[in-house]
Amino acid sequence: MIRSLGASTLGLVRFTGALGLVLGRTAINLPRLSLRELMRTIVLFGYRSIPLALLAAMLIGSTVVLQAGIYADKFGARLYTGWAAGYALMREFGPLLLGLVMAARIGARNAAELALLSINGQIEGLRGISLDPFRILVAPRVIGSAIAITTLGSITFLVAVIFETIASYFSMNMPVRVFLTPFDEMLRASDLLGGLAKTLVFGLAIALVSTVSGLRARGGAAGVGRAAAAAVVASCAAIFTLDLLLTPFLTKVFS
Amino acid sequence: MNALLRIFGAPAILLVRSIGAVRRHGLDRRETMVQVVEFGSKSTLLIVSGLAFFGAVLVTIAWAQARKYTGNITVVGPAYFELMVREFAPLLVAVLAASRIGAAISAELASMSVNEQLEALELSAADPLAELVAPRLLGSLIALPALFIVGTVASAASASLVVTFAFGADGGAFTDARFVEAPDIVCAFVKAVLCGGFIPLAAAARGLEAKGGAPAVGEAVTRAVVDASMGCLLIDFVVAAAFILIGV
Numbered sequence: 345m346i347r348s349l350g351a352s353t354l355g356l357v358r359f360t361g362a363l364g365l366v367l368g369r370t371a372i373n374l375p376r377l378s379l380r381e382l383m384r385t386i387v388l389f390g391y392r393s394i395p396l397a398l399l400a401a402m403l404i405g406s407t408v409v410l411q412a413g414i415y416a417d418k419f420g421a422r423l424y425t426g427w428a429a430g431y432a433l434m435r436e437f438g439p440l441l442l443g444l445v446m447a448a449r450i451g452a453r454n455a456a457e458l459a460l461l462s463i464n465g466q467i468e469g470l471r472g473i474s475l476d477p478f479r480i481l482v483a484p485r486v487i488g489s490a491i492a493i494t495t496l497g498s499i500t501f502l503v504a505v506i507f508e509t510i511a512s513y514f515s516m517n518m519p520v521r522v523f524l525t526p527f528d529e530m531l532r533a534s535d536l537l538g539g540l541a542k543t544l545v546f547g548l549a550i551a552l553v554s555t556v557s558g559l560r561a562r563g564g565a566a567g568v569g570r571a572a573a574a575a576v577v578a579s580c581a582a583i584f585t586l587d588l589l590l591t592p593f594l595t596k597v598f599s
Numbered sequence: 600m601n602a603l604l605r606i607f608g609a610p611a612i613l614l615v616r617s618i619g620a621v622r623r624h625g626l627d628r629r630e631t632m633v634q635v636v637e638f639g640s641k642s643t644l645l646i647v648s649g650l651a652f653f654g655a656v657l658v659t660i661a662w663a664q665a666r667k668y669t670g671n672i673t674v675v676g677p678a679y680f681e682l683m684v685r686e687f688a689p690l691l692v693a694v695l696a697a698s699r700i701g702a703a704i705s706a707e708l709a710s711m712s713v714n715e716q717l718e719a720l721e722l723s724a725a726d727p728l729a730e731l732v733a734p735r736l737l738g739s740l741i742a743l744p745a746l747f748i749v750g751t752v753a754s755a756a757s758a759s760l761v762v763t764f765a766f767g768a769d770g771g772a773f774t775d776a777r778f779v780e781a782p783d784i785v786c787a788f789v790k791a792v793l794c795g796g797f798i799p800l801a802a803a804a805r806g807l808e809a810k811g812g813a814p815a816v817g818e819a820v821t822r823a824v825v826d827a828s829m830g831c832l833l834i835d836f837v838v839a840a841a842f843i844l845i846g847v
Contacts, residue, residue, distance in 0.1 A: 428664075448824035
């Protein structure tokens with residue numbers, strides 16, 4: 345019991361230390377970032393994830409409205425449905441669910457790629473020809489994934505709102521104009537910015553956590569699998585923790 | 600459309616073939632129990648902490664809405680609680696489990712497949728579907744509803760603690776089960792059971808088809824987790840819509 349507690353605490357401390365190191369070295373390498381690699385990351389993680397983000401947006405939008413509609417009818421607050429659905433989408437469910445899906449898509453892929461390089465000794469190889477792996481591998485990935493996820497977040501919000509409107513039209517017979525009026529009157533730009541800020545933080549967390557678990561991978565094909573699995577789990581845990589920390593903070597800043 | 604067929608088709612075929620394999624070879628009960636422990640107890644920490652954090656966030660939002668428009672948390676509290684039990688807890692438990700269980704299964708099976716251990720199993724007259732896939736399927740089917748219960752309790756507990764200590768209101772007001780009726784709980788469990796069956800099948804389908812070296816393992820895990828979480832989102836949406844359509 346105590347042994348396993350100690351081991352997991354040590355593991356956590358090591359992981360946090362590695363996280364700090366990667367973050368620090370990324371920040372140092374920021375001015376001389378490899379632009380080509382950055383573009384490649386954005387295409388790989390952002391552009392290629394668009395179909396997945398769109399599918400997630402459709403489902404999130406329709407589900408939020410289906411649920412909000414029940415309460416709108418129960419409380420006789422049909423006019424507020426648009427506000428409730430939009431607020432919930434932008435401040436909470438949009439960023440959270442997009443973060444979880446992208447942890448699966450981007451986090452697992454990033455960790456698997458880096459784990460592969462690290463197991464095959466290609467990262468030492470880079471050092472051997474005096475190229476800094478943090479400059480050409482790690483920093484572009486961290487920055488690129490953060491940019492990609494934030495951009496996907498804005499697309500997701502837009503598509504989800506469209507699907508909310510469609511779902512409310514079909515499930516509640518709500519005219520489009522009535523559904524969209526509260527967006528104009530009751531939601532502010534700060535709600536959208538708060539959601540995008542959350543998405544950006546989640547994106548950075550996914551990128552950092554998956555990079556660290558990828559670089560720490562040891563031991564053959566099984567090691568690659570373990571690193572990818574650990575990256576997804578740790579990213580999800582990080583997203584929930586950050587969500588709890590960010591929500592009161594953002595409510596204070598953007599209200 | 601193709602992607603959708605791919606996400607649901609391969610697990611469906613695998614399900615049929617696994618049932619056939621179990622009928623021919625019998626099910627390894629011991630291995631099934633091992634998998635229940637593996638999925639259930641090892642995911643508990645992630646799911647309890649995740650859902651506890653989510654409960655706290657949800658109640659913070661409910662509090663903000665209550666202060667702005669209705670004035671009192673006792674008005675929105677019960678509605679949020681029903682939403683939590685019926686919709687968010689099953690959804691989040693399923694997505695978290697899809698990452699945790701899906702990644703574990705696909706990583707394990709893919710590395711076995713890459714190292715040709717599956718062929719070795721077949722050579723020793725054992726069917727990988729009966730030996731490996733069926734216990735994982737059954738284990739996850741048992742573990743996921745249990746995880747859903749634990750997660751819901753954790754989120755409700757943390758929500759009422761936050762209301763009591765952070766907002767200084769009556770914590771019981773949030774966990775008021777006034778609106779929670781039998782169909783809500785049935786709906787939640789249907790989601791939990793369907794996702795519990797889907798996750799291991801989707802992950803095993805991706806894991807078993809991994810061919811090549813270490814890159815194939817990483818690729819299999821990525822695809823498995825994406826398939827599993829998208830499938831769970833889709834299942835949740837379809838079940839929610841079906842329950843609303845039949846009007847409960």
